[in-house]
Amino acid sequence: MILKGKNSVVTGSTSGIGLGIARGLAAQGVNVMLNGFGTAAEIEAIRAGIEKDFGVKALYSAADMTKPLEIAAMVASAEKQLGSVDILVNNAGIQHVAPIEEFPIEKWDAIIAINLSAAFHTIRAAAPGMKARKWGRIINTASAHSLVASPFKAAYVSAKHGLIGLTKTVALELATFGITVNCISPGYVWTPLVERQIPDTMKARNMTEEQVKRDVLLAAQPTKEFVTIEQVAALALYLCSDAAAPITGANLSIDGGWTAQ
Numbered sequence: 001m002i003l004k005g006k007n008s009v010v011t012g013s014t015s016g017i018g019l020g021i022a023r024g025l026a027a028q029g030v031n032v033m034l035n036g037f038g039t040a041a042e043i044e045a046i047r048a049g050i051e052k053d054f055g056v057k058a059l060y061s062a063a064d065m066t067k068p069l070e071i072a073a074m075v076a077s078a079e080k081q082l083g084s085v086d087i088l089v090n091n092a093g094i095q096h097v098a099p100i101e102e103f104p105i106e107k108w109d110a111i112i113a114i115n116l117s118a119a120f121h122t123i124r125a126a127a128p129g130m131k132a133r134k135w136g137r138i139i140n141t142a143s144a145h146s147l148v149a150s151p152f153k154a155a156y157v158s159a160k161h162g163l164i165g166l167t168k169t170v171a172l173e174l175a176t177f178g179i180t181v182n183c184i185s186p187g188y189v190w191t192p193l194v195e196r197q198i199p200d201t202m203k204a205r206n207m208t209e210e211q212v213k214r215d216v217l218l219a220a221q222p223t224k225e226f227v228t229i230e231q232v233a234a235l236a237l238y239l240c241s242d243a244a245a246p247i248t249g250a251n252l253s254i255d256g257g258w259t260a261q
């Protein structure tokens, strides 16, 4: 796999899975444009850490994935500063859990915008350059919730199911240009997004942290193990390889058997 010198944009890469994928790409010599929220000091530590650890260029865009103009500007800025966007990872995502009749309208709008529409906007902006260079890898972080539902996650499940539709459509459009478009669908990965759900669930169900992990989160995951960030990053790297060139329009589960049930 010769990825050295390629350029990437990874949305939502200041934390969790996105940061793992960004570091995984950098370890292969890929320059990265980071994106996501955090304090200026945290973000600078991540950015400078990648440059120091892997000797690649690491840039940062503060683009808000709910804002189409900022998204287009992020891609343009990566193309200008890095020279191209060869690898695009749409990973930024948020969650909100509530019964449908109480689901806050602004949470629905934000989740559809960040978890689905942002990928449309980044791909729309990055596709022309990839087509011109006849090479590209677009990887969308979906979820087991792109294949099955859980109650109280109307917006998240809808957005992730939609992301698969976008992935398949664009995969067909770009298939003859050396560009693959795929989804990675993790089960539960131990990240801040999951960690933040624990205290509320402990309170709501009167459970200990261990009980929440085992009986709520991992109840649907036959391996009873969290997927690791490194395992997800390794799958993303594989999708960037030449060996994965015929894999396009696919939704690859990495979920400990969750969606086999």
Ligand code: NAD
Pocket (backbone or CB within 6 Å): 011, 012, 013, 014, 015, 016, 017, 018, 035, 036, 037, 038, 063, 064, 065, 066, 091, 092, 093, 094, 114, 115, 141, 142, 143, 144, 185, 186, 187, 188, 189, 190, 191, 192, 193, 194
């Ligand atoms: P995380 O909370 O650790 O990271 C989310 C990232 O998205 C952060 O960098 C955050 O700053 C960024 N982000 C949030 N809103 C943004 C916005 N408006 N604009 C730009 N960036 C924004 O979460 P994670 O668990 O690493 O999740 C990453 C992706 O993986 C999400 O799409 C999530 O749905 C998906 N996923 C996670 C799991 C899991 O168990 N953790 C499972 C399946 C899928």
